[in-house]
Amino acid sequence: MSNNRKQSxxxxxxxxxxxxxxxxxxxxxxxxxxxxxxxxxxxFSKAAFIGFLFALPAVLSNLIFDWLPMLDGIVKSxxxxxxxxxxxxxxxxxxxxxILTDPEFHESLKNMMFFFIANIILMxxxxxxxxxMFRIKNSKAQxxxxxxxxxxxxxxxxxxxxxxxxxxxxxxxxxxxxLEYLGFDRIMFLGNKDYIKWTILFTGxxxxxxxxxxxxxxxxxxxxxxxxxxxxxxxxxxxxxxFKLELPLIAGQLKLNIIGVVGLSITSYTQQxxxxxxxxxxxxxxxxxxxxxxxxxxxxAADYGYSYALGLILFIVSLTISLIFMKLIKTSD
Amino acid sequence: MKKRKISAASIIKHCYMIATIAIMLFPLYLxxxxxxxxxxxxxxxxxxxxxxxxxxxxxxxxxxxxxxxxNTVYYAAQSCILTVLxxxxxxxxxxxxxxxxxxxxxxxxxxxxxxxxxxSLVPSFVLANKLDxxxxxxxxxxxxxxxxMPFWVFVMRTFIESQPRELFESxxxxxxxxxxxxxxxxxxxxxPMVSLMSVNVILSVWNDFIWPVVTLxxxxxxxxxxGIYKLSSVAGMDYGMMIAGYSLAMLPLLIAFFTSMKxxxxxxxxxxxxx
Numbered sequence: 001m002s003n004n005r006k007q008s009x010x011x012x013x014x015x016x017x018x019x020x021x022x023x024x025x026x027x028x029x030x031x032x033x034x035x036x037x038x039x040x041x042x043x044f045s046k047a048a049f050i051g052f053l054f055a056l057p058a059v060l061s062n063l064i065f066d067w068l069p070m071l072d073g074i075v076k077s078x079x080x081x082x083x084x085x086x087x088x089x090x091x092x093x094x095x096x097x098x099i100l101t102d103p104e105f106h107e108s109l110k111n112m113m114f115f116f117i118a119n120i121i122l123m124x125x126x127x128x129x130x131x132x133m134f135r136i137k138n139s140k141a142q143x144x145x146x147x148x149x150x151x152x153x154x155x156x157x158x159x160x161x162x163x164x165x166x167x168x169x170x171x172x173x174x175x176x177x178x179l180e181y182l183g184f185d186r187i188m189f190l191g192n193k194d195y196i197k198w199t200i201l202f203t204g205x206x207x208x209x210x211x212x213x214x215x216x217x218x219x220x221x222x223x224x225x226x227x228x229x230x231x232x233x234x235x236x237x238x239x240x241x242x243f244k245l246e247l248p249l250i251a252g253q254l255k256l257n258i259i260g261v262v263g264l265s266i267t268s269y270t271q272q273x274x275x276x277x278x279x280x281x282x283x284x285x286x287x288x289x290x291x292x293x294x295x296x297x298x299x300x301a302a303d304y305g306y307s308y309a310l311g312l313i314l315f316i317v318s319l320t321i322s323l324i325f326m327k328l329i330k331t332s333d
Numbered sequence: 334m335k336k337r338k339i340s341a342a343s344i345i346k347h348c349y350m351i352a353t354i355a356i357m358l359f360p361l362y363l364x365x366x367x368x369x370x371x372x373x374x375x376x377x378x379x380x381x382x383x384x385x386x387x388x389x390x391x392x393x394x395x396x397x398x399x400x401x402x403x404n405t406v407y408y409a410a411q412s413c414i415l416t417v418l419x420x421x422x423x424x425x426x427x428x429x430x431x432x433x434x435x436x437x438x439x440x441x442x443x444x445x446x447x448x449x450x451x452x453s454l455v456p457s458f459v460l461a462n463k464l465d466x467x468x469x470x471x472x473x474x475x476x477x478x479x480x481x482m483p484f485w486v487f488v489m490r491t492f493i494e495s496q497p498r499e500l501f502e503s504x505x506x507x508x509x510x511x512x513x514x515x516x517x518x519x520x521x522x523x524x525p526m527v528s529l530m531s532v533n534v535i536l537s538v539w540n541d542f543i544w545p546v547v548t549l550x551x552x553x554x555x556x557x558x559x560g561i562y563k564l565s566s567v568a569g570m571d572y573g574m575m576i577a578g579y580s581l582a583m584l585p586l587l588i589a590f591f592t593s594m595k596x597x598x599x600x601x602x603x604x605x606x607x608x
Contacts, residue, residue, distance in 0.1 A: 025434075025436050025437050026433060026434055026437060027433050028431050028432060028433050028434065028435040028436060043433060044433070047430070047431075047432075047511070048430075048431060048432040048433060049432070050430070050511045050512075051426050051430030051431060051432035051435070051511070052426075052432040052433070052434075054422045054423070054425060054426035054430060054511070054515070055422070055423050055426035055427060055430075055432070055435070055438060057415075057418065057419035057422060057423065057478075058419040058420060058422065058423025058424075058426075058442070058482045058486050059423070059438050059441075059442060059482075061415075061419055061475065061478045061479040061482060062441075062442050062445065062479050062480075062482040062483065063441075063479075064460075064475075064479060065457070065460070065475050065476045065478065065479025065480065066445055066453070066479040066480045066482065066483070067441070067445060068456075068460060069453045069456035069457040069459075069460055070445075070448065070452065070453055070456070072456040072459070072460065073452040073453060073455070073456040074452075076456070129349075129350075129353055132346050132349050132350060133350060135346060136343070136346050136347065136350065138343075141347065145350050145354065146598075147594065147598070148354045148358065149354065149357070150590075150597070150598060151358060151361070151587070151590070152357055152358075153536070154536065154583075154586045154587060154590045154597070155361060155583040155586065155587065156539065156540040156542075156558050156582055156583060156586075157540060157542075158540070158542055158558050158561065158562060158582075159360075159361075159364060159561070159579045159582055159583050160360050160361075162561065162562070162579055163360040163361075163363055163364055163576075163579065164360060166363075166367070166572070166575075166576070167360070167363065167379075172376075172572070174379035174380065177376065177379070205356055205357075206352075206353045206356040206357050208353055208357060238342065263449060266451075267449060267450075267451035270542055270543055273542075273543065274542075274562070288451065291451075291454075291455070292454070292543070295454075295455040295458070296547060304455065304459070307455050308452075308455060308456065311451060311452030311453075311454070311455060311456075312452055314449075314451045314452060315448075315449055315451055315452040318449040318451060319448065319449055322449070
């Protein structure tokens with residue numbers, strides 16, 4: 001009996017604790033102030049009102065233009081509507097069924113897997129670039145290289161892509177002109193559905209992103225000089241140093257980067273959109289691009305329900321994968 | 334006299350870096366030299382500079398792109414002002430001031446930073462359509478403001494919290510109003526943060542592609558990036574003008590980069606941390 005009473009007393013305190021936490025968070029008071037008498041005229045004072053006013057633009061814009069579309073995206077995935085019948089009709093899981101049975105979606109998954117695997121493999125040039133840059137002890141030269149790498153982030157990515165279209169085009173492209181001059185046949189880099197994926201990959205040459213290099217470099221620069229000195233004294237060669245020291249030391253950044261690469265491979269489609277033309281549809285369509293074209297089709301009516309539901313699928317998949325990776329990082333650290 | 338030792342290993346390292354950067358910037362080199370060629374020169378010799386230089390390409394491209402240029406500057410400036418104001422005010426409020434629901438609101442905002450943005454494109458478009466701000470500058474600036482709040486309020490808040498609290502207290506005890514404390518004390522303190530934030534916001538608006546394509550369907554409202562994307566339809570066979578157009582889209586940013594390298598570099602590095 002007494003045990004029972006004790007339990008219920010504990011429950012009461014737990015409930016009280018939760019209640020206290022809620023009140024403290026909502027009214028923005030600390031435990032100390034809570035245990036004394038709450039002074040409402042201070043909590044809802046003019047100063048508090050001004051504070052609220054200061055935070056309002058940030059909070060309101062974030063809620064309306066960031067949170068609201070996301071919540072709308074989740075809820076309306078279970079509805080269907082069109083420009084002709086703008087009133088949303090609840091259809092349950094129908095949108096998701098449509099997607100999962102759509103052959104175009106299956107096609108797009110294959111392309112996504114291609115970019116996914118390729119992007120993981122292509123992380124290595126980036127790591128090598130960073131290690132080489134780190135090993136250049138001349139800090140002036142290192143700075144110059146860093147500035148030049150950053151140019152890539154300043155120039156619109158679209159300029160790079162459009163220039164590549166110029167270089168690789170079928171009947172005007174410089175490389176094809178060169179091939180013809182040398183006596184070879186012209187190659188449809190941009191118009192062949194089997195080549196287009198490889199073309200898009202290739203235009204990423206030299207597969208070094210300034211952003212990622214800076215992240216790795218930050219990791220290596222944070223390591224104490226004595227580590228490298230000890231390694232030099234032990235006679236660790238340059239290749240051994242890479243595998244035994246540098247690579248393990250940036251493992252944290254590497255994992256972070258994997259999350260980024262995975263997320264991008266699943267969700268980004270800007271490049272595919274710029275390279276898109278009807279003749280390569282099969283080879284270029286990814287789930288992200290499919291979502292885009294269902295809402296903003298080149299011809300015909302938009303299928304918003306499909307697009308919303310596909311967006312939700314991509315959202316859940318990329319969120320799950322990044323959570324899994326976060327977990328992996330935590331456990332191995 | 335100290336003689337610099339140049340080892341074989343260091344030559345290899347420098348060669349590797351130079352080769353990597355040369356390949357990376359090769360398309361930019363082609364853009365710059367291609368922008369002053371006429372059609373014959375482009376077809377005959379694409380990879381090397383040729384003479385005479387055809388600067389009229391730039392005149393023609395600018396004639397077509399100038400309204401987009403004005404648009405982009407306007408959108409970028411508006412986004413920048415709104416975002417910086419909201420983020421600094423928010424960062425100040427969340428760090429120094431106290432008001433009901435402060436922590437709750439901050440948590441809500443902050444947690445959005447970790448959620449993927451992929452599904453927001455179409456609902457955002459639908460929202461912009463409902464608010465009737467398609468084809469206006471607000472379609473760009475308000476969404477830029479809303480989505481960049483989580484990260485930048487976090488940055489501003491962390492920065493203000495690293496400053497001694499007595500600074501703010503003493504000024505308040507002297508009877509200054511919150512607004513005065515914010516303008517005369519917090520803003521000057523936040524100046525370096527504001528400059529790198531501006532670089533980040535302006536670059537993202539300038540270089541953004543899909544969002545302006547979707548929301549600014551009226552040809553007169555286009556941004557520069559969308560303008561050069563649609564350039565091939567007006568240029569026809571005038572490839573020199575097209576390439577000059579590409580060059581025009583990147584030159585302002587390149588010039589800004591080289592004239593204020595320091596704030597640009599720190600702004601870009603902040604973007605790296607963002608990931």
